[in-house]
Amino acid sequence: MTTSSRGLLAALIVAAPVLVGITHAMLAAFGLTGLAGIEPGWGRAHAVLTDVTTWRSLAWSLWAAAASTVLAFAGAVLIASLFRSSSRTDALARALATLPLAVPHVAAAFVGLLILGQSGVLARISYAFGWIATPADFPALVYDPAGTAFIMTLAAKELPFLALIAFSLLASETDRLEETARSLGAGPLEVFRHVTFPLLWRGLLPATVAVFVFVFGTYEAAAMLGPSRPTPLPVLAMERYAGASLAQRADAFVLSLLALVLALAAVAAHELLRRRRWEVAG
Amino acid sequence: MTLGSARTPLRSLLLTGLGILAVAPLLLLLITSISRSWFWPALLPVPSADSWAALIAGTSGGRLSGAALNSLALALATGLLASALSLPLGRALAGLRGWRRSLGAGAAFLPVAAPPIALGIGLQFTFLTLGLGGSFMGVLLAHLVPALGYATLYFLGVFAVYDDRLEDEARTLGASPTQVFRRVTLPRLGRPLLEAALLGFLVSWAQVPLTILVGQGLVPTLAVEVLGLVQSGQDALAATGSLLLIIPAIFMLMAAALAIRRVEAVPV
Numbered sequence: 001m002t003t004s005s006r007g008l009l010a011a012l013i014v015a016a017p018v019l020v021g022i023t024h025a026m027l028a029a030f031g032l033t034g035l036a037g038i039e040p041g042w043g044r045a046h047a048v049l050t051d052v053t054t055w056r057s058l059a060w061s062l063w064a065a066a067a068s069t070v071l072a073f074a075g076a077v078l079i080a081s082l083f084r085s086s087s088r089t090d091a092l093a094r095a096l097a098t099l100p101l102a103v104p105h106v107a108a109a110f111v112g113l114l115i116l117g118q119s120g121v122l123a124r125i126s127y128a129f130g131w132i133a134t135p136a137d138f139p140a141l142v143y144d145p146a147g148t149a150f151i152m153t154l155a156a157k158e159l160p161f162l163a164l165i166a167f168s169l170l171a172s173e174t175d176r177l178e179e180t181a182r183s184l185g186a187g188p189l190e191v192f193r194h195v196t197f198p199l200l201w202r203g204l205l206p207a208t209v210a211v212f213v214f215v216f217g218t219y220e221a222a223a224m225l226g227p228s229r230p231t232p233l234p235v236l237a238m239e240r241y242a243g244a245s246l247a248q249r250a251d252a253f254v255l256s257l258l259a260l261v262l263a264l265a266a267v268a269a270h271e272l273l274r275r276r277r278w279e280v281a282g
Numbered sequence: 283m284t285l286g287s288a289r290t291p292l293r294s295l296l297l298t299g300l301g302i303l304a305v306a307p308l309l310l311l312l313i314t315s316i317s318r319s320w321f322w323p324a325l326l327p328v329p330s331a332d333s334w335a336a337l338i339a340g341t342s343g344g345r346l347s348g349a350a351l352n353s354l355a356l357a358l359a360t361g362l363l364a365s366a367l368s369l370p371l372g373r374a375l376a377g378l379r380g381w382r383r384s385l386g387a388g389a390a391f392l393p394v395a396a397p398p399i400a401l402g403i404g405l406q407f408t409f410l411t412l413g414l415g416g417s418f419m420g421v422l423l424a425h426l427v428p429a430l431g432y433a434t435l436y437f438l439g440v441f442a443v444y445d446d447r448l449e450d451e452a453r454t455l456g457a458s459p460t461q462v463f464r465r466v467t468l469p470r471l472g473r474p475l476l477e478a479a480l481l482g483f484l485v486s487w488a489q490v491p492l493t494i495l496v497g498q499g500l501v502p503t504l505a506v507e508v509l510g511l512v513q514s515g516q517d518a519l520a521a522t523g524s525l526l527l528i529i530p531a532i533f534m535l536m537a538a539a540l541a542i543r544r545v546e547a548v549p550v
Contacts, residue, residue: 003374003377003378004377004378004379004382006374006377007374007375007376007377007378007382007383007386008378008382008385008386009374010370010371010372010374010375010386010434011375011378011385011386011388011389011390012389013371014371014375014389014390014392014393014430014431014434015389015390015392015393017393017401017405017427018392018393018396018401018404018427020404020405020408021396021400021401021403021404021405021408022404023404024404024405024407024408025400025403025404028407033407078296079296079300082289082292082293082296083293083296083297089293089297092297093296093297093300096297096300096301096303096304097300097304099304099532100303100304100307101535102484102528102531102532102534102535103307103527103528103531103532104487104488104505104527104528104531105488105490106488106490106505106508106509106512106524106527107307107311107508107524107527107528108307109512110311110508110512110520110521110524111307111310111311111524113512114310114311114314114517114521115306115310119322121310123323124322124323124324124325125325127322127323128323128325135322156303210391210394210395213395213397214395216397217395217396217397217398217399217400218397219397219398219399219490219491220490220491220505220509223509223513224509224512224513234397234399234400234491237399237400237403238399238491238494241403241495252403253403253404255400256397256399256400256403256404257400259397259399259400260396260397260400260401260404263392263395263396263397263400264392264395266395267388267391267392267395268388270388270391270395271384271385271387271388271391272384274384274387275384
């Protein structure tokens with residue numbers, strides 16, 4: 001077997017379960033799996049795709065993923081550029097920033113609930129200071145349509161991952177270029193604007209796409225912190241799948257396909273960005 | 283000086299923030315786990331060791347300790363299998379060039395990017411057909427899907443910079459392929475294998491939707507139990523469960539820190 005066909009076989013093996021899942025979801029969405037009660041044809045797909053609930057859910061999930069990704073990205077860039085030396089303080093800051101990486105999402109979401117809920121820690125502290133009188137006075141950050149608590153929790157949860165990559169980018173690629181810019185007379189802010197930041201954001205792009213699609217697809221945090229109107233897409237898919245009627249099950253397959261198509265687009269974007277980075281670097 | 287004179291106060295502020303972000307969740311979970319009732323607007327709860335006692339005595343917390351053992355077995359098996367299988371897969375992918383390389387890396391990224399809920403819904407029928415629905419083996423295989431993606435991406439990164447001239451040299455000196463693998467390749471890849479296993483462990487350990495969909499509620503795991511406890515308002519037990527989830531994961535991560543840095547494109 002040639003190197004090339006061995007590689008493509010490996011690609012097929014690792015992607016096979018997803019391809020099987022997509023195929024089955026497609027067949028089921030169009031009523032072709034022979035399950036009694038689902039009419040073959042475009043009926044369910046058409047019904048789901050013309051239902052405004054679907055698009056509100058998708059829009060919410062896209063918004064929440066975009067907002068948390070932007071926040072995590074900004075935080076990672078800030079922390080990585082401020083704590084990049086080999087001093088003890090900086091090493092401590094980097095260690096602290098990466099620690100929450102290991103916290104499973106379900107635990108992170110629970111902590112978000114305990115801190116940001118209307119009878120949570122922040123609300124109790126606000127009461128102690130006399131700023132609010134009852135839990136209802138505290139702004140609704142959890143289950144709110146804007147997804148504030150979800151966004152803040154996921155941003156905090158994904159920041160360590162982006163920060164970790166930013167640390168390694170700054171440790172390896174940028175030193176020489178910054179030195180050159182400085183020797184050519186650039187001030188600290190100019191070096192950051194024209195050298196450090198461009199290198200950092202380009203280097204972080206593939207990982208940022210990964211964070212976006214990951215937050216978009218996360219189920220447990222959305223179920224614990226997200227609103228019920230609109231329902232986050234992963235939660236809507238689970239609700240329909242667990243629903244009583246077979247028609248609802250078919251809806252779940254259509255929604256899953258929608259999510260998988262978005263993931264495919266993210267994979268394509270990820271590879272494109274990574275390739276471009278290699279070309280630039282090489 | 284990168285950002286001029288505003289740097290020092292900003293640094294102190296951020297360092298404090300990072301410290302709080304790292305420590306406060308653990309502290310809050312610890313306090314919640316030893317609470318009996320925590321009425322508004324008390325800043326601290328009425329303390330009680332109930333949830334921990336229940337965990338040890340195996341009463342209402344017994345579900346939690348059983349689930350934790352299940353999680354541990356699943357995560358260890360997922361980690362070991364993912365590590366062993368991803369080595370040849372990642373190595374084969376690293377041999378690709380040009381557009382094929384992008385296709386290969388994309389294929390490994392696909393199970394990582396696919397929303398687990400969509401993956402679970404798409405795969406459940408296949409698992410049922412194979413008689414794996416609601417079984418430990420089924421959940422293990424389901425966890426293996428994303429874990430294999432993560433670990434293969436990791437080994438793709440390892441082999442992208444791997445120098446196989448040492449293996450060639452051993453062959454030249456008369457070693458058989460088996461000897462080369464046992465005496466040269468395996469010792470060199472010991473650390474990556476361990477790190478890939480830790481990655482797989484973490485993926486399985488935190489997994490929720492695939493466990494619910496493929497396990498059909500018959501394979502309780504710690505992460506799923508915690509979700510249920512939070513949703514039914516049993517905060518003290520949920521906090522105890524969360525701590526059981528977080529503490530081993532942090533130890534694992536410390537060991538795997540290097541692995542994740544190399545994978546580059548994968549949030550855990």
